[in-house]
Amino acid sequence: MFPEAVYTKNETLEKDKQTTAPILTKENTENVKIVVLPRLIYIILPKNTEDIAYIRGIQYSRWHKTNYCWVVPNFGQNLENLKNYFGERISSLEEIQTETIAINQKNYDRAKNELLAVRTPNNRLKISVDYHKEVVRKLKQFPYLKYDQKTKTWSIPYNEKYVSDLRNIAETEKQKFKYIEEPSDKQQPIKSIIPKTKACPEEYLQKLLELRYSESTYKTYKHAFVEFINYYPDQTLEEISEELIINYIRYLVKDRKISISVQNTTINAIKFYYEKVLGGKRTFYHLDRPRTEKTLPEVLNLEQTKALLKNTKNLKHKAILMTIYSAGLRIGEAINLKVKDIDSERMQIRIEQAKGKKDRYTLLATKTLEILREYVQEYKPKKWLFEGQKGEQYSTTSIQAIFRQSKDLTGIMKNATVHTLRHSFATHLLESGTDLRYIQALLGHSSSKTTEIYTHITTKGFDQIKSPIDYFDF
CATH class of the missing domain: 1.10.150.130 (Tyrosine recombinase, N-terminal domain)
Known part of the structure; x- marks a missing residue:
């Protein structure tokens, strides 16, 4: 954002939602004021035919109708030429170390010498960085790299390893690194x-x-x-x-x-x-x-899941998230649970009329049962297992807020939601050797093809698989 110190007391400064440039009244000022961003230069000056003709002569210059100022690109000798031309008439020159980058109609601040990577909802990484020959050379080594001339950003398919690679590139080339995940739309x-x-x-x-x-x-x-x-x-x-x-x-x-x-x-x-x-x-x-x-579903590993549940301090909140994860529940199935659905003798949870109007049984974990017993003793739910303050059915928005808070406390950067716990449950079962058919039954999938997606997520055991060619005696 522009510091207000750039302007006199008689000038009106507001914030434009679409840009970091200043919005001024049409009142003329006596001196020239210049605000420099990493990519753009804003020039605020009185109306003068010769000055305007000079600025128009700069390639890609334009008049900003909303902010009543001229804008020219910040590259080459443009800044030095402006300093030389206006000379002592420049009353203030402010250099801003951050600029606003528009990605997917959202604005992000990026500092000078910083590599910004944004994971978009369609699972691509949008990359914004100051021009750096070596950085660009390394970016071109990524598969399916695209460049958007309009937004001046690069993009590559999202992969957790690519995020790590970008971080290494930034550190090697003495750039700061910022990573942001946009919420799924x-x-x-x-x-x-x-x-x-x-x-x-x-x-x-x-x-x-x-x-x-x-x-x-x-x-x-x-x-x-x-x-x-x-x-x-x-x-x-x-x-x-x-x-x-x-x-x-x-x-x-x-x-x-x-x-x-x-x-x-x-x-x-x-x-x-x-x-x-x-x-x-x-x-x-x-x-x-x-x-x-x-796209492949996002999953948390065992350590991340453990840390997330550990950082959920409230007893009711912990009981909710533990039940969802340990039983592989959808969020709607969790809020529809009744006290009578918990079968501690058979160590099962009954899910009534789930997706597709089907009933099923899923696991009741020992640790989950312990937490649920503490929770029931303290909160004494009557009908619904998880009730609101007035005994009404607990809301999905409340559970989503609980998850986001625990996720933030844990420092998990993945684009995870409550449903990620269900995906993680299935993936962790598969990695522990559980047969895919049992996982299908626990999740309530009609088709095995739906469950098979988790085989594309886990790579555990790949190092133990031997290619048939290794048995050939050449």
């Missing part, structure tokens, strides 16, 4: 910008209930369908053609920039009305559905 709800004049048809809602769709699907489909019918406020549902449906989906993708999962959910919500409610035949819309991005 998967399954973000569609932000409503369409005026709502039509309600969701009652027969649509009744059919969802009749077919016993989950509460989550009920809300998602209802929201998506209301958005759809209000996009065409002057047409009845009977008048909305296949072409209009396709145009609406294209609008969501192009203008609203929805995720792949939201796009597929919206298509399913629309198809539900025409196929299930109206009883029509299955319809194929001539619109390519994008493939879901295949």
Whole structure:
């Protein structure tokens, strides 16, 4: 940020959300003021035809309409030339050691001589660094390296090893290193910008209930369908053609920039009305559905998991996270647990009507049972195993907040969520030699292919596998 000392008392300084440049009133100043960032130079000066002509002569110079100042690139001899040209007319010259880098429409501060690496939700590493010949040479050794001319950033696929490699490059070339993980934007709800004049048809809602769709699907489909019918406020549902449906989906993708999962959910919500409610035949819309991005789930290793649980001091909070991890639960399954679902004799936890309307049993760990007994004795839950202050069902947002707090206290840099505990449970079982079929049953997966993803995460035991070629006698 710019220090206020650069400006006189008569000038108004505000903060622009999109830039670190100063916002000034149109009131002229007597002297020239220059603010230098690692990549840009801001020039605040009175209106003068000769001065403006000189600045216009600098390549890539531009007038900043919002901040009422000129901006020129900070490279080559631009700064020295400006100093020589304005000379004693320069009343202040402030050099800022940090600049704001825009990545995925978010701003990050990067200091001079610092390598900034940002892990984006689509599992790529965006890299911003001052031009350094040796650093650039080493970056070009990474596979699938891309350069964005607009944002002046490099990008490579995310890999935990690549983060370590970037840190080593920074240290070797005497650069500071900063690593940031952006939160995942998967399954973000569609932000409503369409005026709502039509309600969701009652027969649509009744059919969802009749077919016993989950509460989550009920809300998602209802929201998506209301958005759809209000996009065409002057047409009845009977008048909305296949072409209009396709145009609406294209609008969501192009203008609203929805995720792949939201796009597929919206298509399913629309198809539900025409196929299930109206009883029509299955319809194929001539619109390519994008493939879901295949990424490996994030997992914590045993030491990280142990440290995270150890740093969860509150008894109720620890009981919640230990139960989720030790039983491989989804967050929704955890809040739906009742006291009666804990079977201490058989050392099992009963999960009722989980995803796919299925019941199952999973593990009740000895250490988890000990914590749960302490918790029940102190908090005395009545119906739900984990209750709020008024005896209501515990909320998912509260559990997410608990996890984030413990994660921050532990210093875990991975883009982990509560669901990471479930992935870690499965991975740790696999690494300890548990058969994949048992893991599938404990997690409640319908298909073994879903469970097989954990075989791509663990590499334990690879050093003990011998390639067949090593048995050849050449």
